[in-house]
Amino acid sequence: MTDRQKNIRNFSIIAHIDHGKSTLADRLIEKTGMLTEREMDSQVLDSMALEKERGITIKLKAVRLVHERDGEEYILNLIDTPGHVDFNYEVSRSLAACEGALLVVDSTQGVEAQTLANVYLAMDQDLEMVPVINKIDLPSARVDEVKKEIEDIVALDTEHAPLISAKNGVGIDDVLDAIIDEIPAPTGDANAPLKALIFDSIYDSYRGVVCYVRIFDGKVKAGDRIKMWATEKEFEVVEVGVNANGSIPLKELSAGDVGYITASIKNVKEARVGDTIYDPANPPKEALPGYKKVVPMVYSGIYPAEGESYTDVRDALEKLQVNDAALVFDAETSVALGFGFRCGFLGLLHMEIIQERLEREFDLDIITTAPSVIYRVHTVDGKMEEIQNPSNLPDPTAIEYMEEPFVRAEIMSPTDYVGTIMELCQERRGRYISMDYLEETRVVITYELPLNEVIYDFFDALKSKTRGYASYDYELIGYEQGDLVKMDILINGELVDAFSLIVHKEKAYERGRKICERLTGVIPRHQFAVPIQAAIGSKIIARETIRAVRKDVLAKCYGGDISRKRKLLEKQKEGKKRMRSIGNVEVPQEAFLAVLKYDEDK
Numbered sequence: 001m002t003d004r005q006k007n008i009r010n011f012s013i014i015a016h017i018d019h020g021k022s023t024l025a026d027r028l029i030e031k032t033g034m035l036t037e038r039e040m041d042s043q044v045l046d047s048m049a050l051e052k053e054r055g056i057t058i059k060l061k062a063v064r065l066v067h068e069r070d071g072e073e074y075i076l077n078l079i080d081t082p083g084h085v086d087f088n089y090e091v092s093r094s095l096a097a098c099e100g101a102l103l104v105v106d107s108t109q110g111v112e113a114q115t116l117a118n119v120y121l122a123m124d125q126d127l128e129m130v131p132v133i134n135k136i137d138l139p140s141a142r143v144d145e146v147k148k149e150i151e152d153i154v155a156l157d158t159e160h161a162p163l164i165s166a167k168n169g170v171g172i173d174d175v176l177d178a179i180i181d182e183i184p185a186p187t188g189d190a191n192a193p194l195k196a197l198i199f200d201s202i203y204d205s206y207r208g209v210v211c212y213v214r215i216f217d218g219k220v221k222a223g224d225r226i227k228m229w230a231t232e233k234e235f236e237v238v239e240v241g242v243n244a245n246g247s248i249p250l251k252e253l254s255a256g257d258v259g260y261i262t263a264s265i266k267n268v269k270e271a272r273v274g275d276t277i278y279d280p281a282n283p284p285k286e287a288l289p290g291y292k293k294v295v296p297m298v299y300s301g302i303y304p305a306e307g308e309s310y311t312d313v314r315d316a317l318e319k320l321q322v323n324d325a326a327l328v329f330d331a332e333t334s335v336a337l338g339f340g341f342r343c344g345f346l347g348l349l350h351m352e353i354i355q356e357r358l359e360r361e362f363d364l365d366i367i368t369t370a371p372s373v374i375y376r377v378h379t380v381d382g383k384m385e386e387i388q389n390p391s392n393l394p395d396p397t398a399i400e401y402m403e404e405p406f407v408r409a410e411i412m413s414p415t416d417y418v419g420t421i422m423e424l425c426q427e428r429r430g431r432y433i434s435m436d437y438l439e440e441t442r443v444v445i446t447y448e449l450p451l452n453e454v455i456y457d458f459f460d461a462l463k464s465k466t467r468g469y470a471s472y473d474y475e476l477i478g479y480e481q482g483d484l485v486k487m488d489i490l491i492n493g494e495l496v497d498a499f500s501l502i503v504h505k506e507k508a509y510e511r512g513r514k515i516c517e518r519l520t521g522v523i524p525r526h527q528f529a530v531p532i533q534a535a536i537g538s539k540i541i542a543r544e545t546i547r548a549v550r551k552d553v554l555a556k557c558y559g560g561d562i563s564r565k566r567k568l569l570e571k572q573k574e575g576k577k578r579m580r581s582i583g584n585v586e587v588p589q590e591a592f593l594a595v596l597k598y599d600e601d602k
């Protein structure tokens, strides 16, 4: 280990959502005196506006903190991680860039499922974990209990765990001491050939892609040729540096360092998270471990709403994709909605983020169809096809059998809700695996469930049935054969392909009935009666009717006050947004998602 490496610490903060990760990061940044209070834009790490509003960390980045203790200067590289199960792969790559992690636990909440999921990810990387107990300023803090919980569940010694209030800046020095004393310094040979891990990459319109890297071996500087292991693309380095108060270019980065590299890279797909950067003149025998091309789990259609242009939506998706290697899309057409796109996402949160960015950053009105998982369809001629869009399902007579993706879900909850949770999982075709008591009043319940039963509103249902006390995490475990059928929805006698979905046969009747009921609630009344039907093949399994209404908005305006008339017309126009007409029926955006929600009115 070089003298330089001796004073470097590379660490992450892992925590359940809202346990105070960003707040602690801000305090550490303040304490190390890198930014003045005026410069601190309340939460330095959460940079995207959307992220701020939602209070979740979406994209990870690294910040270099310089801290002096007993006359020694330490470089503390804080690597931020996203806190949601959709982004687990990114979390695992950023952890791979570290030697240690602070495990922040809210002392009023204790250990939660996402905390555990992150702890396991950190353990996989052999990270040194330092427990930090936060929010001790709150009267409801249960410091001793939570300490015991961490010891029992996570098996970490909490005797010297810093007790802090990130909000009030209490105990921050203890955290800095713990980082220096407990987390090991990086090792690695600065004179060996270059090996660097990309743990994040973002697109910047001025510099192209900025790769956030951890150098494991060797050195890298401006002018060097570099090559990416997985994508096999070669570039010339334009700049290397670190993120401190903004980007600070440096002469070089060497083994043990965390920083960024820019190299006129045009698309994040060429600098994928998890890939290894090396010197093409001196290739290593193997890449750094753990590279995985992230694949979308959930697909949905994105269509321009009435009056929006297809090319605007395509341009916007292309722009988003430059910045988001996990987003995939292809053109598709729907009989009901016309030209649009089939988009793949990591999960529902990722889908919502993309949808919101299209609406806010690009000012587009779009229609998102119900999300679907990927089904494997085995046909009688012995072939297997992956289907992302239910309306592409082959004719039933051509299908031998179908398989659907399954996940293993770990639900952590107080014991009071065990019955409710089991009922919910059972309802969603779950298979009970185990229940483990973490302590007297808390359990982890493990179920295997079909992914299509959890992607939509499982999380909301779980939260509402357990009054917010349960938390959960899931991972894909594989495909299983299922008795699946395609259900179509007809509106005013017309089959609307964008509504078609694949359901389990046993559930088809109930689902069909609920969907028809729900659609009658969200599709506005027209001047004629609109029948809504659910069908399997040619067999109608449910039917509802939206009664006719005579709607003449101007009839209210006796006297002909023109400005009032205009106002009403404007209002009616507003109300038209995010609508699509199907035949002569106007269908609002909610209808497309209503198809999948089935727990709402309980």
Ligand SMILES: Nc1nc2c(ncn2[C@@H]2O[C@H](COP(=O)(O)OP(=O)(O)OP(=O)(O)O)[C@@H](O)[C@H]2O)c(=O)[nH]1
Residues within 6 Å of the ligand: 015, 016, 017, 018, 019, 020, 021, 022, 023, 024, 055, 056, 057, 083, 134, 135, 136, 137, 138, 164, 165, 166, 167, 168
């Ligand atoms: N009372 C109190 N509140 C705190 C403390 N630390 C954080 N909070 C509050 O807890 C909430 C969540 O804090 P964040 O720092 O945004 O949590 P986070 O873990 O970064 O959340 P994500 O970015 O969503 O993962 C905010 O409202 C903070 O103000 C603390 O020590 N005491």
